Amino acid sequence: MRTGIKDVARLAGVSIGTVSHVLNHPQLVSPETAERVREAMRQLGYVRNEPARQLALRGRSELIAVVLPTITDPFFLDVVHGAQQAAALHGLEVMVTSSEHDVQREHRQLEALEQRRVRGVLLSPAVDASLEGVRALQERGTPLVLVGPVFGEHPLCSVSIDERSGGRQVGAHLAAAGHRRVVFAGAPLSAHHVHERCAGLVETLPGADVRAVDVSGWQPGGGLPAIRELLDAPARRRPTAIACANDLIALEALAECAQRGLAVPQQVAVVGYDDMPFTRSAAVSLSTVSQPQQEMGRCATELLLREDGDGDGAGHEHERVVLQPTVVARRTSDRVLPARRAAVPARDCVGG
DSSP states (O other): OOOOHHHHHHHHTSOHHHHHHHHHOGGGSOHHHHHHHHHHHHHHTOOOOHHHHHHHHHSSOSEEEEEESOSSOHHHHHHHHHHHHHHHTTTOEEEEEEOTTOHHHHHHHHHHHHHTTOSEEEEOOSSTTOOHHHHHHHHTTOOEEEESSOOSOOSSEEEEEOHHHHHHHHHHHHHHTTOOEEEEEESOTTSHHHHHHHHHHHHTSTTSEEEEEEOTTOOTTSOOHHHHHHHTSOTTTSOSEEEESSHHHHHHHHHHHHHTTOOTTTTOEEEOSBOOTHHHHSSSOOBEEEOOHHHHHHHHHHHHHHHHHTTTSTTOOOOEEEEOOEEEOOGGGOOOOOOOOOOOOOOOTTOO
């Protein structure tokens, strides 16, 4: 059974009010009485229920919740880090939970967080259109900011990254190197952010043969069966570059090239997305797209606290912040191909 202030008061021989004063206003209690109360706390192993205290004082806890679709994606680690940095400046703590891409689980988590009276929620939706349970939460007064891929109209603050710009930068980088047969590997292609990256790539590779391949179901270390046939094709039909929707897929693409003895970047260039730390220290440093994840977490937290500070939200104006990614060219794509005569029309980014 949890020890309470009644137990402390009984052992110290004082009133409950005196114990409360020791905890919250020690200047109102004599040093001798305060020490007797603290000794009783030590003997009983009493620990203050800080969340309950904050609820009593302010009506909300000092917690900001971050609800993610997964906690295994390295991208979100930096988002959480940025949120923690911003929260710490305001004396707040951050808790993290994961929906595992399950909309119903996400809704249950949001309800539980509302019951805990968290200060606010940073949400990266479980799927592209899982905002049904969010509006009710917001209407009942819990501030919420969307973080990550955001599209369509919604009455919420949000912080996202210009995914199409990232794709355009990759396409421009590959076009400048002379690539005309390019594979885009994504999972799934129907996901909004993946589709946008592919669309941007196609825009900046006019006249090129761009094949979009869905690699859903791939597992780290399991390779990319969906692109093996393309890599096994004769040199005149084999892709000269593989643009990947994230860095982990890019590592699998590099492994597929190595298994076939294809030199990177001399025969096949590979570009990832996310700029995870391992991309710089690999044996062949990976070209990729850097995203401002920490800035995303910091900015989303500041928007959340701004909304919370507007009281009932009647005068609050929701903001959509869009951050810019940056292509980082490294060794896996640093070779310019010889000039080529033939060009084939680019394929739509949702096709194979």
